[in-house]
Amino acid sequence: MTWDIKAGVMGKTQRIAAEYILSHFPTVREQLSTDAYIQMGNERREELWGKVEPMRGAAALVKGLHAAGIPIALATGSSLANLELKTSHLPEMFSLFPETSILTADSPEVKPGRGKPYPDIFLAAAHSLGRDVGTAESCTPAQKAERERGIVFEDARPGVNAGVAAGMNVIWVPDPELLALNPGENYGAKRVLTHLEEWDPTEWGLPPLPGFNDRQQ
Template sequence: MTWEIKSQVMGKPERVGAELMWGLLSGIENELSIDDYLAERRRLQDLEWPLTRLMPGAAKLVRHLHKHNIPMAIATGSVRRNFDLKTHHEKCDPEKVEIFRLFGDKIMCGDDSEHGKAVWGTEKVVRGKPFPDIFLCAAELIGRNVGREEHDISEQEKLERSKGLVFEDGIPGVLAGKAAGMQVVWVPDPNLLAVDSSLDVTKLSSLEQFRPEEWGLPAYDSDPKAS
């Protein structure tokens, strides 16, 4: 998979991303079905998900926000089973498990609406990134009145959305955050910048560069660069 293709599928729901990739890889449908691909990919990824690592600076940032009672939630395109494998499996690093537990039940996964878990209920489909739905849903999880529509919202809902701060690594997620009317900090892989560096958001090469006080949040107790 090239980074041009990867940039388009990152953060999207599992099957949506696979269907998009099939549309970009001419002739692959003659060699492998999407269902067979997803089954084999799932088998191999299941072995690796528990071994994934936190991004540098993530643990410090999450602990800091939790310490200062800053409401926070996770909005991921990953399906719930994959998210659990990444964050709560017995093979996971204990620190990673600890960090994700700080979010409590404020977690929105890409397939929650399919299983009736979304706070919006099954009567309204929660679309995947780059649509804003998953971030609006996450905002409701932490008690924010941001409205549920993409457009035609009140001034109060618009103001409430503007207070949200999204951290993203993928282009679809950045677009979703912007569509939700929220502030976005993009922490991309350098290969993604080579694909598209034009997104009008704050870009950091690492979460270790993030300064909370520049975003109206309590400052770290010490200089984050010194730790």
Template sequence: MAPRTDFPPVRACLFDMDGLLLDTEDLYTLCINIVLEKYGRPSLPWSIKAKLQGRPFPQSSAIFSQWAQLPVSDVEYQAEVSALQQKHFPTTQPLPGVVKLLADLGRTRYWETSAAASKDDSKDKKRVHIALATSSHANNFRIKTTHLTDLFSRRVLGDDKRVGPGRGKPLPDIYHLALSTINAGLAPGEPPIKPEECLVFEDSVPGVESGRRAGMRVVWVPHPMLKQEYAGREAEVLAGRMNEAADEGNRHGDGGNADAEVGELNDGWAEYLESLVDFPYEKYGMAIPPPEVESEPEMQQAAKEPIAAEESAKS
């Protein structure tokens, strides 16, 4: 099919965290492999890891347990892995391009200041709202980000119970919730943001499907080994057609895929990027103010206000 090209400008960017903003994926693998080696099991292959990424804990735990066949209970395994994560997660760092990307998006608040609004060349430029939508729970979030206060000081965190059991990625609920959180905090008179005005940033295949099922545009920035795992099937991944939600539904006995339609191959709603370095804002209709506007009084005041953001964490 011919790809769509008449999209409205992006007004909201919704972010996954692990493997997308932070370099945690290799640390997850390291901790898991230490335990697997202890019990004489093979290292975690990417074919299995790909199925764990992006999913809430109960679902990913069930997949892993079925594959690993460890001689200890799930509770004992989790205790061992958690102890290792406590040791290694504090070393996490932002992935390439992340700090600049978030800073650039944060500066779009400039278009709402009185000085910007009075300029003719600014009247059609819009703020880009941001939200965090991750399956990582609050405790792990704190371990990973305590040393990164500059990056995460403007986030509202919490285990959001509005994402019901079994309703995590690859189903669309978490991104619907992230959008509703942003819309609830819009300035008076600002029209609600529509799903097609949202851009989801994901590294996992279930996450891409979640964004597509939410009716949003998606940027897929996978780990190089994950990209290799899906070589030749990139178009299916970008369309959200890897059947992840159906697989999830089969585990819950509800079909899993009745919430929203997935995309079509090469429909223009999603693209692959190797990294977030030099992100193409103009392609998505986003206008980024120059760095020097941060010194203006209006922006200094705006910087004191929290950016509307929410982590929808696993139950």
């Protein structure tokens, strides 16, 4: 799989991502159904996901935000079952997110077909934190101002598009290979970082974060 194909997959729901991948391999598509491909992928990912470590700075950032009392939510294009497979070996990090503020592609708050790049999942995440940000179809000036207080961290282009569509401040932390596909393009993100440790919370009106900013000094 090339990075150009991978870029079109990141952030999408499982079935849409599978269909997208298979569309680039017509010979395989003739021999393998979408369901069969998903099943094979699930079996292989179950073997690997438990070994994946967070990206640089992610654990320290989550712990720092939590320690500073800053509300945090998780909004992912993965299903709940896949999220649990991806994160069960990292309880110290993911247990810090309130259970009611973990939004997945199959959460009831996200209508089918309205995952990233649509803004719905980020708006649902804001609602889970008690923020009045309106809906994808309706937004008052006060709700727009509330959206503009939100900060979204993303690694995938559909997620960047979703955060921008939600009217929030997107911090994009792409893989270098992904960034190289369209050098200089930020897709509306407010910042493009090499890694999360480059992020300065004080630039966004937040206090220094315990354990996070210490690492930057």
